[in-house]
Amino acid sequence: MTRARLLLLQRLPIFACAAALLALLLVNIWNFLVSTDWPKLRIRSSEPLWGVAPPKPAPWSVEAFLSGETQKAVSSNVGQLQPVFPLAVRVRNQFLYSALGVSGAPGITIGRERRLFETYYIDEFCARGAAPDPGAVDAWAARLRETQDAVRASGKGFVYLISPSKAAAYRRYLPDTFVCPSLLRGTTDKLAPYRAALAAHGVAYVDGVALLAAAAPDYAIELFPPGGTHWNVLGAAIATRELTRRLNDGETAALPAYDFAWGTRQEPVGADIDLLRLLNLLWWDWRYPSASVVGRSAGVCEKPPQIFAVGGSFLIEVLANLTEASCAARVDYWHYMKGARPGESRRWRRLAAHADDFSRPMGEAVETDEAFRRGLAWGDVVLLEENEAVIGEMGQVPDLLAAAKTQAPAGASQ
Known part of the structure; x- marks a missing residue:
């Protein structure tokens, strides 16, 4: 095996990770662009979360920006628009429920x-x-x-x-x-x-x-x-x-x-x-x-x-x-x-x-x-x-x- 081919094989995991990150970035950009006017075009998880309100448009004004409202809304929306968001929430909630016996959902208490x-x-x-x-x-x-x-x-x-x-x-x-x-x-x-x-x-x-x-x-x-x-x-x-x-x-x-x-x-x-x-x-x-x-x-x-x-x-x-x-x-x-x-x-x-x-x-x-x-x-x-x-x-x-x-x-x- 030539040195160039060996080097390529060694770098394949890096290329794969970079491709995955790029794909995730492109999906997030796409979801952000279509979420307001064409929400049905979003790429999303096959099983959405129950009881989670869909993202709302971020307010774009000087007052909202100075108060931090715009930044907070953008940050929240970017997180929710990721296709992996529902899966990540479910994994977290499952750990809390199975390992600790507590609820990961706000407003819900687990009793006897x-x-x-x-x-x-x-x-x-x-x-x-x-x-x-x-x-x-x-x-x-x-x-x-x-x-x-x-x-x-x-x-x-x-x-x-x-x-x-x-x-x-x-x-x-x-x-x-x-x-x-x-x-x-x-x-x-x-x-x-x-x-x-x-x-x-x-x-x-x-x-x-x-x-x-x-x-x-x-x-x-x-x-x-x-x-x-x-x-x-x-x-x-x-x-x-x-x-x-x-x-x-x-x-x-x-x-x-x-x-x-x-x-x-x-x-x-x-x-x-x-x-x-x-x-x-x-x-x-x-x-x-x-x-x-x-x-x-x-x-x-x-x-x-x-x-x-x-x-x-x-x-x-x-x-x-x-x-x-x-x-x-x-x-x-x-x-x-x-x-x-x-x-x-x-x-x-x-x-x-x-x-x-x-x-x-x-x-x-x-x-x-x-x-x-x-x-x-x-x-x-x-x-x-x-x-x-x-x-x-x-x-x-x-x-x-x-x-x-x-x-x-x-x-x-x-």
Whole structure:
């Protein structure tokens, strides 16, 4: 072998590394150029990360540059636009999970027996202390009663739902190393004054917290999945059945009574793994019983029930059940989420006629108050929900009351 050929063979690894680095550089340049106007042309990993927002354009202004905002955005975008970024995140998260038993995903906590929790719900549960201000609770219940009266005056059905928190319902799975002051103080029950106020003001409501606690011993599987943050389809079906019963106790039968048959499946899907997916692991060996539900409606519908729904993410499975029942409903759903500042909430809208419609991304657009009022006018039934963790703190109660006071002419929901 000649000296030149031997030298070439010795340098091949260097050339290969240089070619790989050059290819990665070219891919990054390409992704950076097309990410804003032609995002579908990006070269990316075959399995993108769950729950990671796509890069946003960097602000190009003197003020943004001097404050460092431009540099920070460019640095973040370049990192996320690399095809190896998802793989690198998954490798890191897998090491943290498998070797250290901790979560690499922000906002997710691993509890006993590998139960997953949203950290927010643990923080809220463990911070429970003194009873809320009685005047504020009474004013909240009075607004709900006023909303109920205004909705029913227009011939619609109304029911309010309190949905449960996994941290409160399954406190036995909180992490061993976690200090929970409310448990030590014995101040975990925050709902007693709210229940009393609802009863005093005559609000039609379903207490999903008490409902699931009472129902749990009757079922062979837990009503919150180990890898999810929401009730599973079985827990949601129990709540759905009670909601329609409560509605039919009143003056309307626009939403027929709901019942269901259920079975178990060994492969968790959908909401059963919503937190597990957000861990963004390379692999997981989770196998736990999950539920499947087949809903049915009592009687025959002359037309599909039209539901105007206002609340948080716990309503999704309830509404999906109602769209899949034999008397399939149509839904105008306004999804409220907590904002970054105390007392702030944001909302998105979904129109749904099938359960699959709830799996579509909601996007970033916030619909107008006029669209909210039109949706209310369109609905036959109004479902209003608040989770126990944020009861009385979100925007759906005042928003619905304001819309109910100024009922728009009935019309199609657009």
